[in-house]
Amino acid sequence: MQDTPWVDRLSASWLAEHLQDGVYAIENELLVYANPALCRLLGRKAAEIVGHPFIDLIAPQDRDLVLVRHRDRIAGMDGPERYTIHLLTADNHALPCELHVGTTVITEDRYLAVGNVHDVTEKMAMQEKLLETTEELARIYQQLPDMYYRADMDGILIMASPACVNLLGYTQQELVERPLAELYRHPRHLQRDVRIILRGRGKPAQTEAEMIHKNGHSVWIQANSSFHEAANGAPAWVDGMARDITTRKRMEEQLAALARTDGLTGVYSRRHFIEASDDLIRLMKRNRRPLSLMMADLHHFKQINDAHGHHAGDQALVAFATTCREIIRKSDLLGRVGGEEFAIILPETALAQALELAERLREATAAVAVPVYGGDIRLTVSIGVTELADDETSLHAMMRRADVALYQAKAEGRNQVAFG
Numbered sequence: 294m295q296d297t298p299w300v301d302r303l304s305a306s307w308l309a310e311h312l313q314d315g316v317y318a319i320e321n322e323l324l325v326y327a328n329p330a331l332c333r334l335l336g337r338k339a340a341e342i343v344g345h346p347f348i349d350l351i352a353p354q355d356r357d358l359v360l361v362r363h364r365d366r367i368a369g370m371d372g373p374e375r376y377t378i379h380l381l382t383a384d385n386h387a388l389p390c391e392l393h394v395g396t397t398v399i400t401e402d403r404y405l406a407v408g409n410v411h412d413v414t415e416k417m418a419m420q421e422k423l424l425e426t427t428e429e430l431a432r433i434y435q436q437l438p439d440m441y442y443r444a445d446m447d448g449i450l451i452m453a454s455p456a457c458v459n460l461l462g463y464t465q466q467e468l469v470e471r472p473l474a475e476l477y478r479h480p481r482h483l484q485r486d487v488r489i490i491l492r493g494r495g496k497p498a499q500t501e502a503e504m505i506h507k508n509g510h511s512v513w514i515q516a517n518s519s520f521h522e523a524a525n526g527a528p529a530w531v532d533g534m535a536r537d538i539t540t541r542k543r544m545e546e547q548l549a550a551l552a553r554t555d556g557l558t559g560v561y562s563r564r565h566f567i568e569a570s571d572d573l574i575r576l577m578k579r580n581r582r583p584l585s586l587m588m589a590d591l592h593h594f595k596q597i598n599d600a601h602g603h604h605a606g607d608q609a610l611v612a613f614a615t616t617c618r619e620i621i622r623k624s625d626l627l628g629r630v631g632g633e634e635f636a637i638i639l640p641e642t643a644l645a646q647a648l649e650l651a652e653r654l655r656e657a658t659a660a661v662a663v664p665v666y667g668g669d670i671r672l673t674v675s676i677g678v679t680e681l682a683d684d685e686t687s688l689h690a691m692m693r694r695a696d697v698a699l700y701q702a703k704a705e706g707r708n709q710v711a712f713g
């Protein structure tokens with residue numbers, strides 16, 4: 294076939310000869326030009342393909358599509374200028390390429406279609422790997438035991454993983470577009486958590502919060518969250534992972550309660566009693582209100598243990614603590630500060646009122662009978678009472694005075710109330 298002027302100019306083009314992409318020209322459905330890059334893609338020499346129907350170079354699965362689009366374009370119909378096809382190489386391998394359909398020049402009896410093809414083998418492999426990765430991430434997302442969430446800077450949830458059903462009882466659909474504040478047991482804590490996350494400057498920050506389950510009970514969560522910036526550098530959204538720590542929090546609360554209370558009697562431990570009493574003393578001093586202290590000591594406790602065993606002694610302590618609770622108010626503080634020694638802080642109580650209460654406690658204790666093998670144990674108690682002085686700011690001085698009064702009550706025959 295004699296080359297046309299179009300082909301002469303194209304063959305002479307340095308650009309076409311040195312392009313990395315394959316360049317072609319088609320005249321009346323025959324390939325009339327193939328640059329070196331196209332020949333390399335096909336594994337063929339130019340003489341083997343030029344002058345032959347171009348459709349022979351298209352993989353069988355794409356021939357009908359390519360031919361229809363080629364003819365439509367020649368007929369002046371619109372069609373895609375760029376799409377993916379497979380070229381047939383010399384070893385019958387279907388090579389994925391992106392086809393760019395160029396200018397089609399038409400005269401009365403001939404046309405020339407020019408375009409280029411680009412090998413997209415690596416691109417498609419990367420897309421396939423990306424698809425596999427995306428599908429794997431989707432599976433992981435669906436199976437995460439912890440909840441993944443994303444919220445905008447107005448605190449509105451925009452994403453929640455399936456684990457939210459187990460964690461909070463809500464479906465994903467119920468959580469999306471829901472304000473986070475509705476899920477917090479204490480909404481003000483949401484602002485606290487946001488401040489903590491923002492201080493992290495994009496690094497994960499750990500927070501803990503008490504949330505509300507759909508059925509109303511509390512769920513404690515621990516979240517590792519961070520914020521992400523928009524193009525202008527402003528915070529755009531917050532996301533993170535959250536897990537259920539309710540069991541751990543309950544154990545912590547139980548341990549804290551054990552630290553606060555005496556394991557036998559259930560009243561405050563010595564340490565917590567002193568701490569709580571000092572807080573009350575500061576409050577009473579600030580409001581210029583009275584406060585009194587009673588120190589109580591059960592009599593003959595060692596003899597009870599020796600004669601009836603430690604179990605009987607434990608019963609005696611529990612019985613006395615129960616009697617105290619029945620006598621004092623809810624606002625009063627009761628603590629076990631020694632083996633058989635108890636202390637009671639009485640806010641809003643002057644010395645005269647405290648003495649009256651001490652006498653009632655002494656009488657109620659004397660009426661207690663602790664059942665043991667062979668009979669009952671009768672309890673008696675001595676009580677020392679004192680009132681907060683104007684110049685005192687802590688419990689220690691009061692305890693010393695109440696102890697002195699307690700020893701005085703014992704010296705005067707026991708089963709007595711004394712003040713100091």
